[in-house]
Amino acid sequence: MARIGVVTFPGTLDDRDAARAVRLAGAESVNLFHADSSLQDVDAVVLPGGFSYGDYLRAGAISRFSPIMERVVDAANGGMPVLGICNGFQVLTEVHLLPGSMIKNDHLHFVCRDQVLRVENNDTAWTNAYEAGEEITIPLKNQDGQYVADEHTLDEPRGRGPRRVPLRGREPQRLAPRHRGRDQRARQRGGPHASPRARRRGGLRPRLA
Structure with missing residues (x-):
């Protein structure tokens, strides 16, 4: 069974979701923390989403200095699969495993x-x-x-x-x-696409059955 490491930084939100996805895929999820100095012999690494270190400076900028990232970079350069999701992708650009950068929408x-x-x-x-x-x-x-x-x-x-x-x-x-115009007018007069407030104003009630 493959062992997949899921990294948690201060401010990471989606590490439990990532670990669950790993298990659903048939692999073993291994918890890795930002201060760890070992990857615990995992076969791949996932950097999940969230707001690592509160996104201070910019998204992922501080996480690049976490001890675990030095190990991740070495492993990735040696061929280990690494997946960055959302904030994890931003971290990978900060450590230059991926080119480019992420800015606001x-x-x-x-x-x-x-x-x-x-x-x-x-x-x-x-x-x-x-x-x-x-x-x-x-x-x-x-x-x-x-x-x-x-x-x-x-x-x-x-x-x-x-x-x-x-x-x-x-x-x-x-x-x-x-x-869009048709649906907007329907919402205003309490039509089938109306909001609950507009339905009440238009004399309509939501169907409970």
Whole structure:
């Protein structure tokens, strides 16, 4: 059975979720902490999401100096699979295991939605249980979710094809303007898409059955 280490920093929120996902995938979850000096002979490492060290300075900036990250960097350079999720991805850019950086979303708002991903390459440690071309849905939530890098870095994955991009996102579906206007008017007058307050104002009551 594979042993997958899940790293917890001060401010990490999603380490329990990551550990549960590891177990559901059939592996053993191993708790690793920011101050540890050993990876406990794990076969791979997950850096989960959250707000490591409160995101002071910038997201992931302080975590790069944690003792465990020196071991993670050495292991990754030696070929060990490392997965960074949300804040974990930001930490990986700070230790330069990944190029580029993450900044705030261009609209400066927190994003929380389901995101559809297409499996472009299923020949990786993290995607080999999927079929090539399969579509999966994951929860997406971030505020610093805008990836920035120089043009050479951005062009490199595209130039090498899908093997450098194992998962590709699909834009979320949005209502056409006329539908948005129609639904907005329906909400205002207590129609079928109305909010509970508008339903009460329009004389409608939610169905309890």
